[in-house]
Amino acid sequence: MNRVTASWVRVRLRTAPAAAAALALLVALTACLAAVFPRTLDRYQDAGLVHAVERAHPDRTSVWLYAPRLDDGFGQRQREDALRPRALERQFAGVLRAVQRPLTADRAQSSYGVQNSDPLAVPDAFIPRPSGLPARLRLVAQNGLGGHSSVRTGRLPRVNGTVTAATAEVEAAVTAETARSLHLRVGSVVHVPGAARRPLAVRVTGVLDPREPGGAYWASEPVLRTPSLVRVPSADPQYYWLGALLLPPEAAPALLGTPGHPFRYWQVAPGTRALHAHELGGLKSAVAALESGPGLGQVRTVTDQTAQADTDLDDVLNDYGRLAAGIGPLVSVAAFGTATVAAVVLLMAGGLAADRRRAELALLRARGASLRAMGGRLLAETAVVAVPAGALGLAAALLAVPAERRVPAVLAAVAVTALACLALPLRAMVTHRAVRVHGPREDAVSRRPSRRRTVAELTLLVIAAGAVEALRRRGVSGTSGPSGASGSGGASAGASSGVSGDQLVSLAPVLVGVIAALVLVRLYPLPLRRLAGPARRLRGAVGHLSLARAGRTSVSAVLPLLALLTALTTAAFGGSVLAGIADARDRAALTAVGADARVEGSATLPAGLPDRVRRVPGVGHVDEMSVDYQAKAGANLTPVSLAGVAPADYASLAGRTGLGPFPAERLRRPSAAHHSPLPALASPSVARTYGTQPFPVRLGDGAGVTVRIAVVRDRTPAVVGDDFLVVDRAGLDRTAARPTTLLVTGAHPDARALRAAAGKAASVQLRSEERARYVDSPLQTGAGRVYAAAVAASAGYAVLALLLALLRAAPERTALLARLRTMGLTRAQGRRLLILESLPQAVLAAAGGAPTGWATIRLLSPGIDLTTVALPPAAAYSGAGVLRTDPLSLALPAAAVLFLAVGVAAGQAWWTGRKGSVRELRAGDSG
Template identity: 50%
Template sequence: MPPREQGAPWVRTRLRAAPVATVAFGVLVLVTAFLAAVLPRAVEAYETDGLRAAVAGASPESTVLELKAVQPGLELPEKDRADEVLPKALKAVDGAARSLLPAPLRADPAESAYGVRTAKSLEAQEASLPRPDGLPPRFTLATQSGLAGHATVREGRLPAAKTPVTVDTRVVEGAVTAETARTLRLRTGSTLTLADFLDGPLTVRITGIVEPRHPQRSYWSAEPVLRTPGLTSTGSRLPMFYWEAGVLLAPGAAPALLGGQGEPEKYWRFAPATGRLTGSDTSALVEAVASLEDGPGLVRMRGAAGPTAQVSTGLEQIAGSYTQTLDAITPVVAVAAFGIAAVAVVVLVMSGGLAAARRDAELALLRARGGSLPGIAGRLLAEAAVPAVPAAACGLLLAVLVVDEGRPLPGVLGAGAVALLACAVLPVRAVMAHRRPRAHQERDDLAHARPGARRTVAELTLLVLAVGSVAALRRRGTETTGDLLVSAAPVLIGLVAALVLVRLYPLPLRWAAGPAGRLRGVVGFLSLAHAGRSPAAVATLPLLALLTALTTAAFGGSVLTGVADARDRAALLETGADVRISTTDGGPLPAGLARVVGEVAGVGQVVPVGVEFASERASDTTRSLTVVGAEPDSYAGLARQMGLGGFEADRLRSGGGVRDAVASPEVAERLGREPRRIMLPGGAVTVRITAVRPRTPAVPEGEFLLVDAAGLKDFRRPTVLLAAGAGLDAKALRAAVRGAGPELSVELRGEARAALSDSPLQSGAERIYVWAVAGSAGYALLALVLGLLRSAPERAALLARLRTLGLTARQGRRLLGLEALPQTLLAAGGGMAVGWATVGLLAPGVDLERLALPDASGVTAPGGAALRADVWSLALPAAGAVLLAGAVAVAQAWWAGRRTPITHLRAGDMR
């Protein structure tokens, strides 16, 4: 029979001989391939969501692409000038410019618009219009396309150009939004007489009042003055204010704007379509914007819109801010990826080692009978490939189904690498173990293992890499993207620690075996002696996996704890307490509000405070000073409870006309410790600073001076209400406050905390980190189980022999439990120590603020988001490893006790 026909039955036979092991190996490869494929897809998915959210969440003024060109030149005939600003010509340019947008920029047709507008607002001459400081309002005129599809007519009708409009036309129709009409006291039929036209003013007759359908979208918000009027300052030393508003003319009325001095300009606004943006498009997006603003893209746009056309947008700033956040997050997330990858590789190697150990006698016999290494390796490769390749393909398919976004190549490469490793580990381990035919099994236990020169060189190289990565991380931090050495620092520390512990592991076994041998019982001595004679690989690989996983878990737990602490602190500094209630204009609160709030479920403490502004005179200048008045006992208790500048209540006692005060460091430095007079709205007050605190609940950030409110008429009516309590009913609280007054603002610390984790980039990275740490812990425990299964036959045979000598079942359980204890305790204790040391070594180079706080929120955590060791992240995984090892040993002893010794003892068995 040809060799090809002989190979397949042999592979099939070997797989059928161990169906459970084959299925378990396939499941391991499937899970590992799934994780290797889904991780890059999930990272790309949250990066894509983050970019889309950054663009969609920014103001339309920043995101819209605006192409604009000056009015047609005066050298052209008036008819040609008018034709260039009519809707037909503008629409043609709009289509041409939209087709010239470079990828990945795409325009959203529903929110894009074009037209003609006055770059300089025009002054209205009607005396009936509101004039805050005596200055007439000014209006921006625009002939924006698509008004009928973006507004609902509330009164009248939309403007129209019933007769052809020319440069000399002086009466046109227009429409304003309901908010503009309400603010400027306009109605249907009103007229606006606008100056700055050569042959007399332009009259705009208001024919309709419209309501924007989507006021926050680009159509209305790219130029907010068309939607909402606003007060504008003259910008002088003594500023005066006037109203600035917008009027929408009929598109056909654009030629009338050419006859004035409002500097009319043509514009085309393209709202970006974010649905097709991906995280990998960030650099291309920045390049495309740069090309449009000052590059080849601008040259092409000028070919469509005219030689003076310009393109402006704020997309590059948005993409730049997103990139900075991503660059700060990626190295931290890469630590988790390195951790789970390292542990997964160890587990796959251990699975191959377990299979090679189970087949050791068979392979030794094949070699003794003339089997070649290539032939044996080829058969073993085929055995491993039959379950591994389909399992890896299923893992890749499952990853695609779970995360449908993302490029296929990274996932395929990850699953392919897992399949390659799974197929190669068994033949490689077998070839290394059977390079030479041997007559008997050589001893490879810890007591006699001597590391060779190659292993020493490899360990020293790994040590140098670990030292270099720690030094680089402490010096440069995590700001350098793509620096794999920096991201691998925790994993390298764990690997080096594992190798050091493996070298030191035999020493305590030898030291403890002597005293244990002098004890009356034999269980302790036998457990230590057998633990020392376990194969070196059985101790090395599980210890490697456990320490790497425990180090990654400790680092990951510390990261998550630091993120949570930073968010809690930032939320507290926004509100100053669990609840902050104030008026929208800073005025006094309604009487009885404190009693109403105190009756809400979950509210434990209510503290009313008054906030006023005093004048502080220093040398020749007068400065404004925030003064907080409160009842000393309740306020001091709240400050201690919130952890914001706690102090003793007697620091605010008053007497002899001088009021004691607590101040911020800046105020204390200016006023000193001697009594000083400050001017409150109700008169002068003398204060003496008795304590300095960096923050206080009423003013969480900024300078302040805290005094006793008793006896000061300025603080008889509180302006801020601070409340503390657990399990607050937010809905009931808002309902109670709403019943007390309509113009009250309610800020909840819990809502502020939740808002800080809404960013897709931060929440996605945090989610990836959690699952990666959990996966690495699972692989580490699986490595521990595989290590125990690797030596299970030897332990079962030992237990059977000892049972024939009178060992009881209880002693057998103690024996196996104590045998597994040294390695497990070493891994648990070493993992805790290494995890703690890793966090301490790397903390100076890791700033978690970008991961903790959304960049767009403008919120900061004082002192940054620091990395610190988390006790639970250190202790829980280590305790879990000890408990699992003990449970497996007890279960094995129970299972072996149910079987007769003859099952494990056979003639000629050398175990």
């Protein structure tokens, strides 16, 4: 920066400190928000990945590497040495080295050891035999037993001397659950069959409590901690106990003396602290390399050439990738919308600054200043303010939201700062490329748009139409999203830049808003011209003057309208997404429960229970019904759920809940013919199977009834599922018609009182509690929060855009009021003048924003599925997350624009009325 430019910057900062401070605040806030966004994405996506891995059982996420059996070519001594802890520990170190980053091993939960692949039947009579079959036991010699357990009774097992395949007795420990189920205690001796030798005696020396029962050390092989009853495949169910005896690692060679085929294993538990969503592709590659790639080759080099790998961690990562790929496009729509509004506001701030200084810059050009020199001075002037402000916003974002990566946040803040620095000089250079002292007045009513503007608008129209059509064709849903590598790419891209999927598609709502703004700007002069004639015939001068002032607005003022419409469209879209998520969860909870509460017993409910439930606070209606989940339909005895209901009450309930409403008379049993088939309401799958012909249904108690399908509905309150029938209770026998279920509707039924009324006779399920369970993953929670933040940020920038537009003309309006007051204008007339002058663009933005938001949602709703964001996979059903217009999201932002415009104009008129006319006239003349 040369001396002349430095002097220029110092003078400008001294003469306009308020403008510099406002620019710094705007840049700092926008840079902070821009930097926070990718860091927030990183945090909730990382949390979602960790949640997915931790929620999956360790037997799925652990990587098992094992050598099926020892080489028969080995001598007995070599076979025994291969099972000793020293060899296994050395091999385990090599296995850990084969794990490629970004996958890391949790060394504390990883393990290695020896166990027999075939559980051995033990003949000891004191071990329970549920079906007369002897228990089967695994002998497991795993490292770190003392560090992962605490001794409840006895002591840890140990060895005396050197254990070989011929050793007659070894020590072992069992967990407390194994001891309780198998009737083992300290001192018990279990005799394990031997191979060409006497049975191996295993003496129990300790009963242990796992320190982390859910950790991978214990849970990767659940039988180590908890024995299980195993069913033998046969016509008559037969069961035997399967458990584990925990040997010291030095006793592993004793397994060679048993027929259980011992094998070595190395279990690698993934470290969740090092999991990051942006590395999902690398994580998949690392798992694949360890399963069947170079990593497995390294493992075989250090362990055994027959070593194999087994894990479901890749499936867990793929599931997360599909979820991230489904949520990513929705998040990117919010990101693009808010970023566009912020960028428009920054450009508008630079444009308004250039308009305010038009006379000053025109004078510089008239005195010989070149465009390059003028642009350089303006760039230095804004950079001195914007660069420190951007750095401050970035620092605030880095401190406020901790995350691993900084590069995306830095790039976002740099982009905001660069845009803020370039907005003023570029606008000034374009405006003053030709030297003129007095520019022509650019009235919005009289000036015709240029050909360049027409071409640009048509180009944007084509791009927007293509983006909308692409989104409608492709669809955005969890089921239709990419999988595999695509899913990881989506998550990685989303984590790095907030963009997942096609960027053009994500920009579709913004482009629709921009096109609508350009169309409205084209139409803006028409109503002003139509109203100018009637305004001349009004008695007062305020109406005519306000219309004349609105019509003489500079064409550069269309930029605030672009910002307002883009913000309103983004806010409406985001608000509808949030409302759609809430609605999807409400509908899913209602479908799962059937009403506001469900009281259901395993058998017939007590006679007085319905009356007790009716007296519970908040209960409005109680509908009794009998539900048989053991019914079987047709000659093939297809399982169905059959509900017996009172048709009139049930039809009213279905109408109130919206779950498959139907006319009550369609379900009512014919009174004339008691032996005729019962009319039934059926699910589509049952209707496809049996049509409209009568067919028999066998009830759970052995009774039978003949039904004929009269109504088909996808869902019904009484039962949940794909195969159901609903009939008139009056057509069932007395036993089958007894109520087993109560469906309760009302305003917030008291959960505690409802459970107290039901007692132990029935279970209580509340719709509100069911709904609270539907936030399944931090990924879904984070996406919802991002959308809420996008709506708030868009609304804030819309307010800021309107304030900038109104305050831009504040000095001119103040001078105008001062002149008119000298001509006899009253304060009330001045207030009406300012309000009427500011209303046309505010009304244009409000009246255009609501229809634009509505049209955007209607256009894009076929391609937007909110199910992935709203519901866990287990609760999702077709049509649960359809995007619908939310009236409040459309009306509130538009109304806020009107109220703000009127409020600012009224405030300016009030403030001007407090000052003297002479001072304002001087300010106006100088401005």
